[in-house]
Amino acid sequence: MSDILSTAGLKHLSDHDLIAQALLGASAAFGELARRHASALRTHLRRMGAQGPDADDMAQEAFIAAYERLSEYRADGPFVNWLKMIASRRYLRKLKKTQKYLFVDDMQPFEPTPDIHENRAREGQIHDLDGALSQLKPAERLCVTLNFSGGLSHQDIATETGLPLGTVKSHIKRALAALKSSLAVGNDRVAMES
Amino acid sequence: MKDDDFHTLFNTPQRFDDEAQFHDQVMRGLKTGTWLRQGLIALSGIIGGLYALMQFVHLPGWTPAAESEVREVVAKTDTGFEAGLGVGRDLLDAAANYLANGLSRSTDYLTVMQSPLFFWVSFSLCMAIVGLYLVNGREDAL
Numbered sequence: 001m002s003d004i005l006s007t008a009g010l011k012h013l014s015d016h017d018l019i020a021q022a023l024l025g026a027s028a029a030f031g032e033l034a035r036r037h038a039s040a041l042r043t044h045l046r047r048m049g050a051q052g053p054d055a056d057d058m059a060q061e062a063f064i065a066a067y068e069r070l071s072e073y074r075a076d077g078p079f080v081n082w083l084k085m086i087a088s089r090r091y092l093r094k095l096k097k098t099q100k101y102l103f104v105d106d107m108q109p110f111e112p113t114p115d116i117h118e119n120r121a122r123e124g125q126i127h128d129l130d131g132a133l134s135q136l137k138p139a140e141r142l143c144v145t146l147n148f149s150g151g152l153s154h155q156d157i158a159t160e161t162g163l164p165l166g167t168v169k170s171h172i173k174r175a176l177a178a179l180k181s182s183l184a185v186g187n188d189r190v191a192m193e194s
Numbered sequence: 195m196k197d198d199d200f201h202t203l204f205n206t207p208q209r210f211d212d213e214a215q216f217h218d219q220v221m222r223g224l225k226t227g228t229w230l231r232q233g234l235i236a237l238s239g240i241i242g243g244l245y246a247l248m249q250f251v252h253l254p255g256w257t258p259a260a261e262s263e264v265r266e267v268v269a270k271t272d273t274g275f276e277a278g279l280g281v282g283r284d285l286l287d288a289a290a291n292y293l294a295n296g297l298s299r300s301t302d303y304l305t306v307m308q309s310p311l312f313f314w315v316s317f318s319l320c321m322a323i324v325g326l327y328l329v330n331g332r333e334d335a336l
Contacts, residue, residue, distance in 0.1 A: 039207035
């Protein structure tokens, strides 16, 4: 038992085994889950539009909430998606409290970054998703991230955000078109420079 | 680009320089939360236990008159003994007074804690805390 619960031993266990160990009271098992999925969760929140320190605080809160309610995890999807769902709901709740006009259609992107492709291209990153996402409107960015990163259906996104289903669909459609175009431009620039 | 490519892109996490630091922060938060919860449970258990115990404690024949007698007896020690103590006399007086006051005060608390008013005040406080806990739990739903 002590071998299984050693840090090295935990690394070889699947998420479901770690959850079972954590439910038996092994906090080290949950520590391994946190180590495994922390980057994914922090990235997900940033892609939804949360700013750095805020995103990290919310990711930490999500981990603590998940630990306290671990017995409610039904294993009907990947564990990381459950974590993302918890974090997303917290972020949406905060948005609804603090930025009531976020979902208005004419809102501008959070951080317009016109030269971001240039910077990332220099670093050799052809598919600069984060740069492209930062050029979307907040509501489009939110919907497309919830759909592709959070694994939510259009209907689930409508329920979580409170937006009409048709609006969610059009946000995602527009966001995908804009992302395709941005990423294609980024690729062309890299190709031309190399 | 196809939808699958987007899924792959979205599910590729960024790299963070402070991964170890963030992990430590999460684990510290978990430990603090657990200790706080256990501490609160222990504290409420102790307070509840003490309160329940107080309901059973009755000092036989305890009246305000008996209280003043005890105070007098404790405060006025034997004069011969006092003379023998010399310098320590004041100290003994102070200790005796402190003891008498303490005894008197504890019986005051006991009387208050056994009154119906105290019961209803503490019961209402408990209900308010339970209510707040439930409201907070609903807001904090996953």
